[in-house]
Amino acid sequence: MTLQTRIDSDKCTGCEACLPVCPFNALEMKEGKASVNDQCTLCGACADECPVEAIFVPVLEKGEGSEEYSGVMIFAEQRLGKISEVAYELLHKGRELADTLKVSLSAALLGKDVSASANRLIENGADRVYVVDHPSLEGFTDELYGECLTRIIRTSRPEIVLAGATSIGRSFIPKVATQIGTGLTADCTDLSIDTEQRLLLQTRPAFGGNIMATIVCPQKRPQMATVRAKVMKKGVVQPGRSGEIIPLEIDWAEMSPKSRLLEIVEEITEKVRLAEADVIVTGGRGLQEEKHFALIRELAEQLDAAVGASRGAVDAGWISYAHQVGQTGKTVAPKLYIAVGVSGAVQHLVGMQSSDTIVAINSDPHAPIFDVASYGMVGDLFEIVPEMIKQLKARMGNN
Ligand SMILES: Cc1cc2nc3c(=O)[nH]c(=O)nc-3n(C[C@H](O)[C@H](O)[C@H](O)COP(=O)(O)OP(=O)(O)OC[C@H]3O[C@@H](n4cnc5c(N)ncnc54)[C@H](O)[C@@H]3O)c2cc1C
Secondary structure, eight states, X not given: OOOOOEEOTTTOOOOOTHHHHOTTOOEEEETTEEEEOTTOOOOOHHHHHOTTOOEEOOOOOOOTTXXXXXXXXXXXXXXXXXXXXXXXXXXXXXXXXXXXXXXXXXXXXXXXXXXXXXXXXHHTTOSEEEEEEOGGGSSOOHHXXXXXXXXXXXXXXXXXXXXXOSHHHHHHHHHHHXXXXXXXXXXXXXXXXXXXXXXXXXXXXXXXXXXEEEEOOOSSSSEEEEEOTTTSOOOOOOTTOOXXXXXXXXXXXXXXXXXXXXXXXXXXXXXXXXXXXXXXXXXXXXXXXGGGHHHHHHHHHHXXXXXXXXXXXXXXXXXXXXXXXXXXXXOOOOSEEEEESOOOOHHHHTTTXXXXXXXXXXXXXXXXXXXXOSEEEESOHHHHHHHHHHHHHHHHTOO
């Protein structure tokens, strides 16, 4: 039976208070009474607003058979046989979730000549690694990777599946979720467990990044989420940690993919090494003019750092989009992040708050960047930055 919001027409006074609070336009007036259409998502906003308690939103119970699913699984993405960093980040988060739920953590590893890497996943927290190692998986294609991961999930039945929100993850994980018939929360920035209900709490920016929404999937299993690279921290490697490696055989004759990978062509764009940089110096609108970015470049040069920018600076046309850090730019987690004249809007913070050490330079002592900063300098960047450059040059004997 499909769950539906119900309106008690005897109680409904037709006051229309529920109409404007529905974010999905799921309520309309019919013959002077509120009525629910098929846009309803059972969010409950209308019931909270109704002054006469005429609206009943069913509480979602766990789906039938959900007890057959157990454990946390991560998709261990690899490129050209090398495990991607995001896989280690997911293993660390996955381990935390699995320990909270008191279940095991597994990894799904697909590719050609990847079996030797399975141990690395165990040393990074996996209890079990399912491996499909076959020449057909040398290059990534949605169809073959999707089919293999779907089969692994169907046979091992994890209650949670996590993958990176990378171009690969974004490309085929929705297909896997659809094939399995479960939900998927894309681009999560935080994950935790509601221990009472054993539900995965999946947090991600919503409504254009203006609010953070926490999404649950109470009825279907597994609960699936993709997570942005660099948002979660990697754990400590435990050399010699033991676990189980399970090679899986696939009947390749059964597979009839409609697409075939011909060639991988490296993108030719401006190379900004933000993602790999250990140190990033970022400039914001506080720089006031394009020419003042020279200060940021000079400081970056002294620190052998990459140059980042807030969207404020990018939108002003002072620097190219390739340098943008944040929700609609790059997510970074360097050892040192220096934010100069950046206010620290939530959309910027989401892209850099996992950095090990954050130094903020801002003339406004109440700027939100100071809430995440390890060290803050309140003052005029045009005095502070030249002094930093001078001192760094003096130290390097580089006047
Ligand atoms: C959907 C959406 C997505 C977004 N994505 C991103 C994103 O990916 N990345 C991003 O950065 N933003 C993003 N934004 C924009 C974000 O909300 C902010 O508008 C933006 O980050 C502001 O940039 P800023 O900090 O450089 O500028 P401002 O907010 O104008 O801050 C400038 C700061 O400089 C300080 N300042 C001024 N003069 C000096 C001085 N002489 N010395 C020292 N400090 C000084 C000020 O006190 C101020 O705090 C997004 C917004 C939306 C709605």
